[in-house]
Amino acid sequence: MSSPPAAVADSLAEQRSRRDARDDRLFGWLLKGCALLVLAALLGAAGATLWGGRHAFGTFGWHFLTSSAWDPGNDVYGALVPVYGTVVTSVIALLIAVPVSFGIALYLSEVAPAWLRTPVASAIELLAGIPSIIYGMWGLFIFAPFFAEHIKPFFTSYLGDKPDDGKLSWVAAHVPFVGKLFGTDYPFGAGVLTAGIVLAVMVIPFISSVMREVFQTVPTRLKESAYALGSSTWEVAWDIVLPYTRSAVIGGIFLGLGRALGETMAVTFVLGNALELSPSLLDPGASIASTIANQFSEAAGLQKSSLMALAFLLFVVTFIVLLVARLMLRRLAHKEGR
C-alpha cells in the first residue's frame, strides 16, 4: 500500500488543524462562560436583593436607613436596629479576635518549638472548619448559660447601672456611658456581647491563619539583623515583623470582619432577636442576617421587601469590606514580587 499523495496528506493535516482550532475556540468560550458565572453570581446577588427591596427603598427612601422602627403590625420598617446590631457584634468580635489572633500567630511563628507548630496550627484551622450551626448550638446551650451565670453578674454588678442589689458601683456612677453599656434587666445569657464573643471565636482562625502566613513571608535577614542588634523576640515581632506585614495584617482583619458581618446562624442563636434599640451590650439585639433568617419565611409584602433591602445593604457593606481586605492582602504579595 502506497502512502497518500502529498497534496491529500496536506489537506488532511490542514483539516485536522482547522478542526482543532475550532474546538479550541469553542472550549475557550465554554471555560470563559463558566468563569463569568462567578461574576454573574456576585452581580446577581446584588441585583436580586436590590430588586426585591425596591418596594422598601421606594416606600421609605433614605428614612429606611435611619429609622429604628420595625413594626410588622403597622407595616413600618427601618434598618437601624439590625444594622446597629450587625456592626456592634462585629466590632466586639474584632476587639477580641484581633489581639488573640495576633498572639496565636506570634506563638506559632516565633515562640512555639518547631515540632509543635504544625499540630497547633492544624487544630486552630479545625476551628474554622466547624459549621456555624454547631457554634450556634454551643453558643445557645452551653456558652450563653455559662455567660449568664459566671461572666454577666460581674458586668452588671461592677459596671452596670442596674445592679441586682441596687447599689451603683463607682464606675457606673462616675464614668459616662459605661453604666448604660453594661446595665440590663434581661435575665438570660443571650445578647449582643455574647454574640460578639461567639463571633470572635469563629473569626479567630481566619485572622490568625492570615497573620501566620504573612509573618512567615518576612525575610529572615531582616529579623536576624534585628536580633543581632540585641532585640528581644517581642521587639522583633512588634517593630520588624508587624510593620513589614502591616497591609496584609489589616487585610486579614478585614477578612475576619467580612465573615463576622455576614455570619448568620451562630449569631441568630445567641443574639436574642429583639428588634429594639438598646445601648446595653447585655441586652438582646438583632443583626441583619438574624432578622432575615427569623422572619423571611413568614414575611410577605413590604416586610419581605424590607428584608431584601436589608440583605442588599449587608451585601454591599461586606463586598466593600472584602474588597479592601483583598486589596490589602495583594499589596504584600506585590511587594514580594509574586
Added chain:
Amino acid sequence: MATDWLYLRRRAVNALALALSTLATLVGLGFLAWILWETLRQGIAALDLKLFTRITAYGADGGLANAMVGSLVIDALGILIATPIGVLAGAWLAEYANRTRLGESIRFLNDILLSAPSIVLGLFVYTIVVLPSTALTHGNTTFSGLAGGVALALIALPVIVRTTDEMLRLVPSTLREAALSLGIPQWKLTLQILMRAARSGIITGVLLALARISGETAPLLFTAFGNNYMTFNPLDKMSSLPQVIYQYANDPGDAMHALAWAGAFVVTMFVLLLSLVSRLVLSRNKVSHD
C-alpha cells in the same frame, strides 16, 4: 543604673508578651476543645437507632432520617452543579487567562464570593429559582431540594474554582510545552493531561467544598425550606440536617434539643471526616510528586 532598668524592663515586656501569646493560643485551643467536647458529649448521649430509621414527622419520638436523606440529596446536587462549572472556570483562570486583566479580576472577585454572606446568596437563589418555579407551576413547586442545591452550589463554586486554579498553576509548564510541541490541541491538553496531573488537588477542592456546604444552614431556610416527610424528589420541599437542627434547637422541648445535638454530632463528624480525607488525598499527592 538607668541601662539596667531599661534592660530589665525590655526583658519583662518580652516575657509578658510571649506569655500572653501562649495564653492566646491556649484560649483558641480551649474553645476548640470545649466546642468539640460538648458536641461529642451531648451528641453521643442522644445517639439512637431511631435517629436513622424514623422521620421528623414524629417530633420528639422521631428521628432524623428524612433530614439525613435530604442533606445527602441537596449536598450532592450542590456538588454536581458546582464541580463541572468550578473546574472549568478554574481551568480558564489558570490556562487561558492567567495574566490577563479579566482573568485577574475574576480571580479577585472569586475570592470575594468565597466569603460573601451565604444568607444573601440564599435570597438570590430564592429570587431566581423559587419565585420563577412558583410562577411557572402555579404554586405546585415552590421551595425545592433543587433550589437548595443551587444555593449550595453557589457556595461551593468559589472553593472549587480557587483550588482548581491554584492546583493547575502548580503543574510544571514543561508538561504543557511537551504536549503542545506534539501538536495536541489546548482543550485536550487541559482536560486529559493537566487535569490528570492536578487530579488529587482538584478532588481535595471538591471535598473541601463539600465540607463547607454540608454545614450550611442559612441559604437552605428559604430554598429547600424543610419537609417533615421522607422525599427523594428534588422538586419537592426537602429538609436537611442543619435546618432541622436550627428548628429543633429553637423548640422549647428537651427531647427536641437532644435530637438537635444528635444532628449536630452527625454533621460535625461528617465535616471533620471530610477535612481529614481531603488532607490525606493531598498528602498522598505530594508524596507521589516528590
